[in-house]
Amino acid sequence: MRIAYALLDPGIGVFGTKGASVHVQEVIRAFRADGHEVTVFCTRVNDDIPADLADLEVRRHRLPKGSGAEREQAVAAASAAIAEEIAAGGFDLVYERYSLFSDTAARLSTPAALGGPAIPSILEVNAPLIAEQRQHRSLADEAGALAATQRQLHGATLISCVSEAVAQWTLGEGADPARVVVTPNGVNTRRITPGSRPVIAAGPEAPVTVGFVGTLKPWHGTDVLLRAFARTRGNLRLDICGTGPQQAELEQLAAELDIADRVRFRGAVAPELVPGILHELDIATAPYPAGEHYFSPLKVYEYLAAGLPTVASAIGTIPALLSQGELGVLVTPGDVDELAAALDELAADPAHRDHLARSSRETAVREHDWQIRCRELLAQVEALHSVGALHPAEALHPAEALRPAEAGA
Incomplete structure (x- = not known):
């Protein structure tokens, strides 16, 4: 399956060092490990490129420097441009990390909007970003941020929330309970392994x-x-x-x-x-x-x-x-x-x-392995398709396109 990974948050680099970047990389690794082809559409890259992701196709849409309303509008414009690029690219699934002012996946959920077939989507929600931005940073156009968020929550095929608390927040913003699932974080158990240090008590010579x-x-x-x-x-x-x-x-x-x-x-x-x-x-x-x-x-x-x-x-x-x-x-x-x-x-x-x-x-x-998490998400999208519920207005791609590749099954 060809997966478009959309990351519009200008604060998260695909190849950054903080936890959010690690999260992005591990989801991509999990999909690739199961034989899926992933292309990333983003606004920030960073330079700490792991060797195993050096061949990852990354298409960056640059944003103007600065903050405030101009920056927020630039994210919205990038989202529209990325949606058009994905629509023309023959992708089978959109996986989007929820970002303020982005509605990429939602734009692709209605075929007539971009002149092509609808593309099923997974919206990953890690936090109630509007509240976070208001408290810790700044938000020039809160109404615009809320409108884009609601478009995402209403348009996504599946809404994957990192915790029950986040899931409740999405429901409060109008998400369909039938499309909301809780998907805790995970770990790449092939990358993170136990060391060989001896287990000893603290002593004068062995702190x-x-x-x-x-x-x-x-x-x-x-x-x-x-x-x-x-x-x-x-x-x-x-x-x-x-x-x-x-x-x-x-x-x-x-x-x-x-x-x-x-x-x-x-x-x-x-x-x-x-x-x-x-x-x-x-x-x-x-x-x-x-x-x-x-x-x-x-x-x-x-x-x-x-x-x-x-x-x-x-x-x-x-x-x-x-x-x-x-x-x-x-x-x-x-x-x-x-x-x-x-x-x-x-x-x-x-x-x-x-x-x-x-x-x-x-x-x-x-x-807790990331491959377990990602396989479950793909199965949940397929289950929605099997009951004709991928999107209330349209039938989407055939179920075969949503199944994990044979090598990773």
Whole structure:
């Protein structure tokens, strides 16, 4: 099957280093692993191109620099242009990551609009972007953003939401419940694998390395992790992989807490280097603070696939992901002392860490691989077709075009 992957968000590069870019790459890898041909239509590329995606066809529509209304209008214009290009390209499916002011997939859902057959689509929704943009950035044309969002939600064949909370938001914006599914994030269990570090207790000659992988922003709780780490009593080291607007502030905090000599800030790291970095860790962390938590944290899935015992905040989707504590240690969000105690206890208990590591890896392979996720989505699109519900107004492509390629079945 020929799949057009549409990524109109100017803040996400196809080959960037942050989690959203990793997400894009892994979905593409999963489709390609099953024999599908993927072409990406985007507004931003970035330069950290993994070797296995060097042959990926990427068609970029450049946007003017700056922000505000002009930028928003440029995204809308790019969406229209990309929709026309996809319509003329003979694609079997459109997979679009929900972006503000884009309605690419919705434009392709009505044949008469672009003079060709309708193309079934999957709209991936990771967050209520209008609320996020209003709170953390700026939104010049909120009415336009809402109108484009509603066109997407009404026009997409299948709406794939990263969590139940996001699914409820789409329903509140008028999405058809019959077309909304919850698809949590996943992990590439062939790319992320367990390392070969021996599982030992912390001692004078063998410190235990605690790690964090992610963007350094307030809602990731890295400051809580530093404060907790300063209260640990064992022989621990902290490895922070990633960068973001808080990096300088966090480095200063480490100095103030007198732990700078035990904390490593790696800065930005290309996704292809992350598997090797995970091999250097003994314990992984996801120290989210209290507050709204509607997303599905990629880092925790990667920790599981790497066979890392994980200490994470009991918030949002994390307790279920960690099987209510059977696959990791859950702590109260924002509780510095509880997090410190959990790190010390796990560092001192190699048998518990080994048990968590084995169970985590087994679960990741069995339940959370990206290929499992993407095959389920294609099956759900085909199921809608089988009952004549791909789009209320039109019959779409034959079911045969939606089945995974024989090599990946």
